[in-house]
Amino acid sequence: xxxxxxxxxxxxxxxxxxxxxxxxxxxxxxxxxxxxxxxxxxxxxxxxxxxxxxxxxxxxxxxxxxxxxxxxxxxxxxxxxxxxxxxxxxxxxxxxxxxxxxxxxxxxxxxxxxxxxxxxxxxxxxxxxxxxxxxxxxxxxxxxxxxxxxxxxxxxxxxxxxxxxxxxxxxxxxxxxxxxxxxxxxxxxxxxxxxxxxxxxxxxxxxxxxxxxxxxxxxxxxxxxxxxxxxxxxxxxxxxxxxxxxxxxxxxxxxxxxxxxxxxxxxxxxxxxxxxxxxxxxxxxxxxxxxxxxxxxxxxxxxxxxxxxxxxxxxxxx
Amino acid sequence: xxxxxxxxxxxxxxxxxxxxxxxxxxxxxxxxxxxxxxxxxxxxxxxxxxxxxxxxxxxxxxxxxxxxxxxxxxxxxxxxxxxxxxxxxxxxxxxxxxxxxxxxxxxxxxxxxxxxxxxxxxxxxxxxxxxxxxxxxxxxxxxxxxxxxxxxxxxxxxxxxxxxxxxxxxxxxxxxxxxxxxxxxxxxxxxxxxxxxxxxxxxxxxxxxxxxxxxxxxxxxxxxxxxxxxxxxxxxxxxxxxxxxxxxxxxxxxxxxx
Ligand code: HEM
Numbered sequence: 001x002x003x004x005x006x007x008x009x010x011x012x013x014x015x016x017x018x019x020x021x022x023x024x025x026x027x028x029x030x031x032x033x034x035x036x037x038x039x040x041x042x043x044x045x046x047x048x049x050x051x052x053x054x055x056x057x058x059x060x061x062x063x064x065x066x067x068x069x070x071x072x073x074x075x076x077x078x079x080x081x082x083x084x085x086x087x088x089x090x091x092x093x094x095x096x097x098x099x100x101x102x103x104x105x106x107x108x109x110x111x112x113x114x115x116x117x118x119x120x121x122x123x124x125x126x127x128x129x130x131x132x133x134x135x136x137x138x139x140x141x142x143x144x145x146x147x148x149x150x151x152x153x154x155x156x157x158x159x160x161x162x163x164x165x166x167x168x169x170x171x172x173x174x175x176x177x178x179x180x181x182x183x184x185x186x187x188x189x190x191x192x193x194x195x196x197x198x199x200x201x202x203x204x205x206x207x208x209x210x211x212x213x214x215x216x217x218x219x220x221x222x223x224x225x226x227x228x229x230x231x232x233x234x235x236x237x238x239x240x241x242x243x244x245x246x247x248x249x250x251x252x253x254x255x256x257x258x259x260x261x262x263x264x265x266x267x268x269x270x271x272x273x274x275x276x277x278x279x280x281x282x283x284x285x286x287x288x289x290x291x292x293x294x295x296x297x298x299x300x301x302x303x304x305x306x307x308x309x310x311x312x313x314x315x316x317x318x
Numbered sequence: 319x320x321x322x323x324x325x326x327x328x329x330x331x332x333x334x335x336x337x338x339x340x341x342x343x344x345x346x347x348x349x350x351x352x353x354x355x356x357x358x359x360x361x362x363x364x365x366x367x368x369x370x371x372x373x374x375x376x377x378x379x380x381x382x383x384x385x386x387x388x389x390x391x392x393x394x395x396x397x398x399x400x401x402x403x404x405x406x407x408x409x410x411x412x413x414x415x416x417x418x419x420x421x422x423x424x425x426x427x428x429x430x431x432x433x434x435x436x437x438x439x440x441x442x443x444x445x446x447x448x449x450x451x452x453x454x455x456x457x458x459x460x461x462x463x464x465x466x467x468x469x470x471x472x473x474x475x476x477x478x479x480x481x482x483x484x485x486x487x488x489x490x491x492x493x494x495x496x497x498x499x500x501x502x503x504x505x506x507x508x509x510x511x512x513x514x515x516x517x518x519x520x521x522x523x524x525x526x527x528x529x530x531x532x533x534x535x536x537x538x539x540x541x542x543x544x545x546x547x548x549x550x551x552x553x554x555x556x557x558x559x560x561x562x563x564x565x566x567x568x569x570x571x572x573x574x575x576x
Binding site for chain 2: 169171174175176177178181184189191192195196199202205206207208212213217220222225247254257259260261262264267274278310
């Protein structure tokens with residue numbers, strides 16, 4: 001059970017005392033387990049008051065502490081199999097509740113009488129966050145109606161944050177991740193310095209608008225595209241391929257690919273498609289770089305030389 | 319430890335000064351609790367958390383990451399390397415800006431001067447150029463790795479969209495830099511490249527006109543590409559990177575194991 005800070009306890013006690021019309025001290029003592037339970041008539045049912053802000057199933061919020069109730073334990077396991085250490089907000093997907101009505105019902109027997117509290121908790125896609133400030137399951141024989149949890153916040157089911165803390169296998173960023181990153185940085189820096197020492201950047205003759213070099217090639221990352229343009233009517237190649245299949249198409253991938261699985265065996269089609277794209281663009285780029293000579297006509301690098309000025313000062317050719 | 323002469327040894331003095339330095343108010347004020355540079359740092363889970371949490375690093379990294387995400391074979395560090403290359407390019411780029419004038423008369427001579435008159439000029443220019451090529455490559459490979467992991471699936475769809483914009487900006491950065499040496503290679507590669515932009519329907523010619531500051535590459539294009547290259551595109555890409563990194567964390571960290 002989580003240690004609840006004094007200030008939160010007090011706030012909660014004040015709220016409850018106000019609602020029940022009893023002194024704060026009494027409630028506080030009761031919450032700390034030092035005093036007898038406060039007994040009053042049952043509060044208004046949250047579910048009726050605000051249908052949007054439905055309480056999570058009882059089993060979730062009632063974490064028995066002082067007197068472990070077998071039924072409550074059982075239901076807690078059934079409704080939410082992960083031991084939760086997060087004190088504030090719990091998620092209660094509707095499906096989960098509906099799958100285990102029996103288990104939930106067992107608890108509700110012990111809980112204060114409440115009409116139909118089991119079936120539809122959270123059923124409207126909202127999730128209610130509740131906090132339990134105290135062992136809520138009343139001791140046996142206590143009069144009905146003591147509910148000490150209250151609504152803290154309503155969290156939209158598909159909030160941007162991952163509200164529920166899932167138990168995942170984690171390691172400390174320092175040192176595990178950062179040492180690796182540091183290694184990668186050193187490696188790439190070394191590679192860059194070596195490249196910079198060995199391969200010189202090209203600098204040809206000054207720009208001259210009247211002397212078009214033959215061939216004229218785009219930078220390598222556009223050479224695949226230039227290669228494509230040389231096959232098709234420029235309207236088609238320049239229009240469909242780069243813009244539609246290109247950027248816009250790429251942005252749409254997550255919205256087109258509805259397959260929820262990330263397992264490679266489940267997404268053979270996507271993988272094959274992307275691999276074709278990769279292989280295709282690599283092939284086109286290599287052709288553009290190495291196999292295109294004068295007039296952008298086919299050339300064999302070993303016979304006709306390489307027409308790619310980016311590497312001119314490194315790869316020496318006639 | 320006194321040596322034979324009864325004087326304080328050099329090592330001793332260095333050690334003492336070092337200690338004083340790290341315990342000074344200055345050092346105390348700079349290093350936050352848990353810093354591994356603090357005297358008496360010990361390797362405990364609490365301190366491991368503090369190293370990230372009490373540090374500007376917290377803007378980039380969570381305290382803990384999924385174990386499988388740390389395996390080198392998962393991300394191959396490609397996103398991180400793209401970012402690192404961007405930083406290296408910024409640093410070397412600032413160096414190059416000191417020696418470069420974006421005018422048709424001076425640009426070529428300035429680049430030439432880098433390898434003759436400027437200390438490390440040629441090395442820095444080479445790092446800048448090959449780093450730029452590497453960045454295009456690593457961003458592309460990063461995208462491929464994300465695709466193969468299906469890491470663009472909910473809730474990460476939008477981060478993929480941001481990523482495609484980053485790819486576009488990376489290409490634009492590289493391409494706009496390509497013109498700056500103002501040699502035959504630069505002039506005609508950019509001419510070929512922008513001619514392709516002209517084929518895009520409806521907006522193609524307008525885009526081309528805006529990029530080139532005219533209907534074809536001219537001296538005005540040089541200034542335009544320069545400003546885009548050193549200011550506009552880096553500014554925009556930094557904003558998108560910030561969104562990108564933020565979303566990586568808010569979408570629940572690195573995507574799950576396959
Ligand atoms: C300047 C370019 C880019 C930088 C600096 C960058 C940086 C990063 C970093 C550091 C990560 C963390 C995980 C990793 O290292 O793999 C990441 C994740 C991600 N990136 Fe990028 N990225 C860039 C471009 C792209 C592109 C082009 C795409 C896709 C079109 C993309 C999509 C994603 C997605 C979906 C994730 C989440 C992956 C996951 O959770 O496994 N990014 N990015």
